[in-house]
Amino acid sequence: MILDSETKAVELPDDHGTELRLWLRLLTCTTLIEGEVRSRLREKFDVTLPRFDLMAQLDKVSDGMTLSDLSKRMMVSNGNVTGLVERLVESGHLDRRTSETDRRVQFIRLTKTGRAEFRKMAAEHEKWIADVFGDLSPKDIRELMRLLAKAKGSAQRSAKARNA
């Protein structure tokens, strides 16, 4: 243990162990919950998590969204979205139509069926998540929200600095 002149524990200048442990814990939590959601989606609705996530993005809007929008919001690559959308159009959940002003752009929407199916899944999903966080008090949740918002801001700042 290293002590400073006032006999208080201090960190070594290059010890970033606490941040690393925080990251590992964050990752563990997310992986755990994600795995749980994935299992349940497959089990109850025979749908994959990426498809659910994509539909969730589309359900937020009424009039559709471009592939680029989807890719940004989902934080995955363009090519990835191309494939996902393709399969979901194939299965009748989505609908695509080319923009009239820019022929590169495709507007993607949920079909009637797609939206209905998604809403059913989303209702269940919300209950699962509530149960997953069931041991947390409202205050815990507020605090977590606040701290994660701060963490998100910090991470964005860090990422931005690297790409500058």
Place this chain on the structure above:
Amino acid sequence: MILDSETKAVELPDDHGTELRLWLRLLTCTTLIEGEVRSRLREKFDVTLPRFDLMAQLDKVSDGMTLSDLSKRMMVSNGNVTGLVERLVESGHLDRRTSETDRRVQFIRLTKTGRAEFRKMAAEHEKWIADVFGDLSPKDIRELMRLLAKAKGSAQRSAKARNA
């Protein structure tokens, strides 16, 4: 807004919106950081995140680990680990040897080169993570650690209940 008899805002019995928002925020944070780490690993060391993660598990022990151990610790499927290990043995980072008491079991270790390479990457990685969380105070970090531990426990309870 719904108010109870003492004029205090209350939630609808089935509104689990706060938990859902918490989950989305947790997911966003993790995805953001994971993407950042992935990019940097590729850029600076030309290594993928899954390989780094696997080596990180092995670096914690001196004498090796079985595939099952790896799969449990990494929270991924068995088949996944089989493939990752295969490629890392191929590239000379890992070493495998069959147990003498149970011929189903394979002990996996980092090779000398593998460990040296990993240590170099890990040192950088730790700095990146410290920067990612750079805006958080020590108190923020402690609080996040505590709340995430609670969330993890809650999620485990929930998962366990489902599989019971």
Place this chain on the structure above:
DNA sequence: GCCAATTGCTTGAAGTTTAAAGAAATTGCA
């Protein structure tokens, strides 16, 4: 000892993901 159940790992199919390269269309600026 026998054999059913379990455990450790591999395989194969389907799907997801990234990175990189490329095609098509639009934009902006000289």
Place this chain on the structure above:
DNA sequence: TGCAATTTCTTTAAACTTCAAGCAATTGGC
């Protein structure tokens, strides 16, 4: 206008991932 840069989307190859099925070895009753 002309054309270089940018944007949108697709394509490709390689890797990653899960799930389910299967094989080989071990374990635990009996």
